[in-house]
Amino acid sequence: MADNKSFKWFSNARCAISLTYDDGIGSQFLNAVPQLGRYGIKGTFFPSTWGLTNPENREKWKKIAADGHEIGCHTLHHPCSDSFDFVKKGYSLQEYTIDRMEKEINDNIETIRGFGYKEKELVFAYPCGQTAVGPRLSVSYKPLIEKMFIAARGTFSGYAKPGEFPQYEAPCFGVEEDGQGLINIVKEAEKTGSWAIILFHGVGGDYISVTAEAHETLLKYLKGNKDVWTARFGDAARYIKENV
Numbered sequence: 001m002a003d004n005k006s007f008k009w010f011s012n013a014r015c016a017i018s019l020t021y022d023d024g025i026g027s028q029f030l031n032a033v034p035q036l037g038r039y040g041i042k043g044t045f046f047p048s049t050w051g052l053t054n055p056e057n058r059e060k061w062k063k064i065a066a067d068g069h070e071i072g073c074h075t076l077h078h079p080c081s082d083s084f085d086f087v088k089k090g091y092s093l094q095e096y097t098i099d100r101m102e103k104e105i106n107d108n109i110e111t112i113r114g115f116g117y118k119e120k121e122l123v124f125a126y127p128c129g130q131t132a133v134g135p136r137l138s139v140s141y142k143p144l145i146e147k148m149f150i151a152a153r154g155t156f157s158g159y160a161k162p163g164e165f166p167q168y169e170a171p172c173f174g175v176e177e178d179g180q181g182l183i184n185i186v187k188e189a190e191k192t193g194s195w196a197i198i199l200f201h202g203v204g205g206d207y208i209s210v211t212a213e214a215h216e217t218l219l220k221y222l223k224g225n226k227d228v229w230t231a232r233f234g235d236a237a238r239y240i241k242e243n244v
């Protein structure tokens, strides 16, 4: 296990921050993407279901890929436990096998490649943070993810300390904070030399939302901040893997 004290962040920053956006929902196109562009910050998108496959979004994803954002895999059908009422009939994790998951993820990758997304190493985010399939959710699909991706984001809440967190289930902060609350997450990462992965859903709309103003307040804090390395999820994961 790495000696955390000797670990140095890229460019002598005190910490790393990754901004991740799940499900490919409308308010992200409307508010988050233009703001990221204005502040010159790159994010990581984990689109799924209609947000990913809606033909109307195709040009938007092509532009997001061309602009240098990361597009990760979050499956095509967003399978979660059948205990969630939003899970589509026939698409609960209880009804999945490893083979079915592998096929779906391969289709997911093909879809993303169809947007012109060229990054060689890909990243994954577990739908609902759940990592197992089968009638009793007893078969882990993490080994499949380890085979196919460079890193994966879970949904456990907390900071990722280099050398200590699981590369294939990195923790994050699912946020509904105001601007100051978002900045406070970053400040704590600075204090502890950690990687803070922020998980956004709605930005100025949709669900589990922050306001567009809160999102912009965070970007203002991050822009040009030499103490904070704002990195795409895969870039930070790769850097940690190579440097711990």
Ligand SMILES: [Zn+2]
Binding pocket: 022, 023, 048, 074, 078, 127, 128
């Ligand atoms: Zn999701």
